[in-house]
Amino acid sequence: AGQTARSRQHHPRRSGSGHGRGLHRRLARRRRVHVHQPPAGPAAPRQGQRPGRAGAAPTGGRGAGGGFMFINLKPATQRTDKGSAVIARLRPQLARVTGIAIFLNPVQDLRMGGRSSNSTYQYTLKSDNVADLRLWATRLADAMKQQQALVEVDTDQQENGIESYVQVDKDSASRLGITSRDIDSALYNAFGQRQVATIYGELNQYRVIMGVAPQFTRSPESLKDIYVPSRLPAGLAPPSAPSAVAAPAAPASTGPVNPGLRDQATGSPVSSSARTMVPLAAIAKFSERPTASSVNHQDAELATTVSFNLAEGSTLADGQAAVRGAEASIGMPINVRGSFQGTARAAQESQQEQPMLILAAIVVIYIVLGILYESLVHPITVLSTLPSAGVGAVLALMLFKLDFSIMALIGLFLLIGIVKKNAILIIDFALDAERSRGLSPVQAVREACLLRFRPILMTTLAAILGALPLVIGFGEGAELRRPLGIAIIGGLVASQLLTLLTTPVVYLLLDKLRRRSPQERELRRQHDQPLPA
Known part of the structure; x- marks a missing residue:
């Protein structure tokens, strides 16, 4: 761990090709800071880059819009500083690079579980309520940043996603004989990759997946082209406009076109002819709002990981005590639970097992010596x-x-x-x-x-x-x-x-x-x- 240092940084997500060029410029500034450090060699360029350019590239990993860079230190015989000392000296200099979040970590030859994170050690919060989880993860991270033993505190919450919100007018849907389950089924049929059949061959089997054409999944505007079956008679349902998803050119019929589409309440087939299909836009409004780009789970519960590094001179035991102190200071509710993960959890379990292992060794020695000396x-x-x-x-x-x-x-x-x-x-x-x-x-x-x-x-x-x-x-x-x-x-x-x-x-x-x-x-x-x- 003292021979190579790895730094990883994440940039706030932006749209457009200019984001990648801006990230390259910032990483180039980082590289100029690195190469002027005496114990560090040149930043290692990524595969496919020309020598002399910034040794980093945007990645499509956990943090969208981020990049990483490897810095190879000189051999231990040619330097006096450890990798941790080099990182401690680089942190204040790299903090002056604006518009980018920087995390420096020594390369670990052995990582014991845990999630992919920006920092080395991890503390995971779990809850059954996503709103409480986001709120208290942010508060815990803020409290941990005030601890002197911890640096580079970060969470895996990526609040840079956008979700399309469908607000159903229940009165209008009820008048047309449409339930919430019907709307959910229609949306799932379109975008949920529902498996509707299985084709069995001589050597293999193939699943048949139902969904809209790929070009209709690229924009929320496609929601306006979704149709929901109505339970009203064909003459009472409002006429549907032409659509790219539900083609009205098909001949109308009073019988069911798809016998597999059945009423969830009665089990009877539902007519999917054009005269009995209602546009989703007629009974719902569409809006967009920010949301997390991903929702992590652990042990079948919602989970958020707060990662951290240790300040220079601090031990892992000091860091764990600082995390516990920060957790106690904010007074988390009972439905939000936290535990160490990855390397921190392995170290904690090892510390708990040490007394028992030593006691077991002493007991075995006593038995052997007792037999020897009678x-x-x-x-x-x-x-x-x-x-x-x-x-x-x-x-x-x-x-x-x-x-x-x-x-x-x-x-x-x-x-x-x-x-x-x-x-x-x-x-x-x-x-x-x-x-x-x-x-x-x-x-x-x-x-x-x-x-x-x-x-x-x-x-x-x-x-x-x-x-x-x-x-x-x-x-x-x-x-x-x-x-x-x-x-x-x-x-x-x-x-x-x-x-x-x-x-x-x-x-x-x-x-x-x-x-x-x-x-x-x-x-x-x-x-x-x-x-x-």
């Missing part, structure tokens, strides 16, 4: 070394200003297996000395610490040297592996310094508690009782 107490001595390793790993990550990422969690799991060897080496030797040579616990653990110090030190140094390349490595993916190495080394150093002091203390304390138990006293009494002569 004791319920001594495995606790081994597990007492884990807190020092965990604290050392967290302190090392904080020292180098790194997040507790998935790689750091993997390093913590590795530490759970590595740092136990210090206590195991000491306890094995001490138990053997007690059982075979009859030494007291104090003498046995002291001798174990003295004789096992060198093996403990050498194995720790070997593990640290093995993790050192993860910390100082270069090239592709080095930034991903660095938290793993730092967590391992930090945990090993802290464990090495503390376990040689804490392990003997915990061993003697638990041994004293074990000897005080009634079962242990009874075993010692039977062991000390002399054998009969």
Whole structure:
């Protein structure tokens, strides 16, 4: 993610060919800003463009009237700034480019679900009411823009569409024997791609779709040519004017022309002759009004996604807390629900699962050690070394200003297996000395610490040297592996310094508690009782 940066921008939708030329001019201005940045190479041109022109083109994707551009950074060995630092420096300069909305995102080699959005992280609102959803999505986005941890907040609501609204005069329709269902059926027959039949062949089957000719779907004026069947007798229905959709030249008949067209109430065939068809314009008025160009759904509910990026120096946990704070500040109603999606949701689920995974690993280790030592107490001595390793790993990550990422969690799991060897080496030797040579616990653990110090030190140094390349490595993916190495080394150093002091203390304390138990006293009494002569 630190090698390549991707920027995507969307422009308000306009009609006409001048919009594309204007977008190219604005993107060319962006490109001039990019190429003057020291860590960035030239903007990569899109396929089909001549070198030297703006490396962007209008797209017909989710945001109509938008374009995108790729900026390739120099190799990591030739620059000192990370991709996030380059993006942070570009944002204030690109904000001066007017007439265009700009979103800068580092290229993610691995994206975990979610929708296509202008920013990296996503928060999705769901509701059963589209008006409430639009209102509260806008309010939430405005509240998120006030959060210092969030930048480039955007929603996928594209309010640049136009819908044709049919307002039916119910009184006129009722006098002509026309119901709302009849009008809905007529409009669906014309524009809804209704499947009316299936043609079965030897190797395939073909669906027969009913609809008006394509030239009548290009303008709302075609609504005036739609005819609706009337239930009145042929002599009482008003005469229909000639139309390109319902051809009056067909011979009139009192019988049904299409037996498949039936009354929804009675099930009887409805006559579709010209003398019983009523123009839709005679019973309805047509108007146009703005609307969303698309309506998204998720889990069978209306959904709107608010995307955001993180400000420089902010972690994903800070961003999630900022989103929750913005949501709480506006007081959303109960019928509008929100949740993180994509990468943010995967990170949230990972954070929720981390404690359970660590607890499961500790339980398995305790069971194995209990079987090994045939004791319920001594495995606790081994597990007492884990807190020092965990604290050392967290302190090392904080020292180098790194997040507790998935790689750091993997390093913590590795530490759970590595740092136990210090206590195991000491306890094995001490138990053997007690059982075979009859030494007291104090003498046995002291001798174990003295004789096992060198093996403990050498194995720790070997593990640290093995993790050192993860910390100082270069090239592709080095930034991903660095938290793993730092967590391992930090945990090993802290464990090495503390376990040689804490392990003997915990061993003697638990041994004293074990000897005080009634079962242990009874075993010692039977062991000390002399054998009969």
